[in-house]
Amino acid sequence: MNSPIHGFNADEIRSIVSKMVNTGRISKPPEKTRRGRYSGRTERQNKLRVIACDQCGTKFMKRCPVQRRCSAECSKKANTESVRRWHVRHGLRGVPHGVLKCDYCGESFQKTTRGHRFCSPDCRRIGIKIEKATKPTTTTATAHGHTK
Numbered sequence: 001m002n003s004p005i006h007g008f009n010a011d012e013i014r015s016i017v018s019k020m021v022n023t024g025r026i027s028k029p030p031e032k033t034r035r036g037r038y039s040g041r042t043e044r045q046n047k048l049r050v051i052a053c054d055q056c057g058t059k060f061m062k063r064c065p066v067q068r069r070c071s072a073e074c075s076k077k078a079n080t081e082s083v084r085r086w087h088v089r090h091g092l093r094g095v096p097h098g099v100l101k102c103d104y105c106g107e108s109f110q111k112t113t114r115g116h117r118f119c120s121p122d123c124r125r126i127g128i129k130i131e132k133a134t135k136p137t138t139t140t141a142t143a144h145g146h147t148k
Contacts, residue, residue, distance in 0.1 A: 054078070103127050 009015075020026045041049075055074035069075045087093035094115050100111045102119035104127035109119035118124035 102132070 010040040017026070021028050031133065046061065050059055050069075051062055052059055053070040053074055054068050055078045058070050060070040069078060084093065098111050099108055100116065101108055102123050103117045105119065107119050118127050
């Protein structure tokens with residue numbers, strides 16, 4: 001190795017440079033310019049960018065002017081909640097559909113979905129079995145033996 005500093009460690013070099021700066025033999029090198037995402041902004045500007053997440057409340061530094069949530073998980077939770085509220089507000093979810101009579105036993109019950117026909121799982125099971133049993137099993141065949 002032909003390095004002029006061979007045999008010195010980094011601490012020794014730092015101490016020699018600091019002694020030379022203190023004695024005035026050399027001047028202190030200018031500080032390096034800051035680099036990175038927030039380097040061009042002042043501390044005051046960066047403080048304005050620190051906001052609280054509107055979903056979980058944690059403090060974070062926003063990356064763009066419209067950002068309101070700290071992570072993708074918080075965004076997903078907030079979006080799910082806003083979609084649910086929209087459906088409830090427009091009467092598509094959370095509101096009962098009306099009163100209906102059970103197709104099997106005839107008892108009145110509160111309908112909760114569009115396809116709701118039976119008052120209980122037992123009535124549904126029995127009602128579907130009866131429908132299958134009474135359904136005609138004959139099929140029409142074409143001249144070649146294929147079913148339509």
